[in-house]
Amino acid sequence: QVQLVQSGAEVKKPGSSVKVSCKASGGAISSHGISWVRQAPGQGLEWVGGISPGFGPGMYAQKFQGRVTLSADRSTSTVYVHLSSLTSDDTAVYYCAKEGGATGEFDYWGQGTLVTVSS
Amino acid sequence: QSVLSQPPSASGTPGQRVAISCSGGISNIGSNSVSWYQQLPGSAPKLLIYRNNLRPSGVPDRFSGSKSGTSASLAISGLRSEDEAEYYCAAWDDNLSGSVLFGGGTKLTVL
Numbered sequence: 111q112v113q114l115v116q117s118g119a120e121v122k123k124p125g126s127s128v129k130v131s132c133k134a135s136g137g138a139i140s141s142h143g144i145s146w147v148r149q150a151p152g153q154g155l156e157w158v159g160g161i162s163p164g165f166g167p168g169m170y171a172q173k174f175q176g177r178v179t180l181s182a183d184r185s186t187s188t189v190y191v192h193l194s195s196l197t198s199d200d201t202a203v204y205y206c207a208k209e210g211g212a213t214g215e216f217d218y219w220g221q222g223t224l225v226t227v228s229s
Numbered sequence: 230q231s232v233l234s235q236p237p238s239a240s241g242t243p244g245q246r247v248a249i250s251c252s253g254g255i256s257n258i259g260s261n262s263v264s265w266y267q268q269l270p271g272s273a274p275k276l277l278i279y280r281n282n283l284r285p286s287g288v289p290d291r292f293s294g295s296k297s298g299t300s301a302s303l304a305i306s307g308l309r310s311e312d313e314a315e316y317y318c319a320a321w322d323d324n325l326s327g328s329v330l331f332g333g334g335t336k337l338t339v340l
Contacts, residue, residue, distance in 0.1 A: 145329065147274075155266070155274065155317050157329035171328050205273055214321050214329065215264035215279035222273055 114220035127194040132206030134187045143209040148202040235332035246306040251318030263301040268315045
């Protein structure tokens with residue numbers, strides 16, 4: 111059974127950066143992509159970016175280009191999202207999600223990490 | 230504003246059948262598979278439907294999906310109180326450098 115366990119809540123100042131982790135266990139994690147999806151308070155789901163199967167290169171939503179970096183540590187099966195130049199609009203719950211197959215659905219999700227940006 | 234359009238709300242009484250629509254374009258729904266997610270308050274989304282009409286193990290057959298052209302639909306039959314949740318459609322988009330698009334979400338109320 112695949113499990114995605116994320117790091118704890120963060121409180122950040124505007125202009126700073128945040129790095130959230132997602133540790134994967136169970137199953138052939140390296141064979142599937144991992145994406146990050148965020149949800150602002152009371153709002154819908156928004157794809158931030160994803161890392162290719164085998165912890166390859168990242169792909170990013172145009173909205174976040176230049177401000178977000180995805181990385182991975184193969185030795186611990188952990189994926190990271192780093193978001194810089196934070197504003198209050200970045201306040202959201204950030205989820206990591208595993209791609210189920212070639213059609214890109216997200217079959218397993220982390221528990222979510224609340225990132226609050228406040229002065 | 231989401232590129233995939235969903236009605237903001239839907240409702241039904243227990244036992245009824247409800248359908249939630251998701252409208253997109255040629256580069257997303259028209260070219261790629263659609264998935265559907267259920268999100269209960271305070272919880273992470275859960276995969277309900279993938280590849281347009283397939284159910285993961287454990288999802289009741291009351292939930293079904295379909296796709297035609299650039300639109301997709303999620304149907305829930307035999308509505309139950311525990312189905313009250315937010316529902317999202319999603320599809321990859323070929324025009325946006327391989328981005329994933331989500332619908333704006335539909336809040337389903339069981340009356």
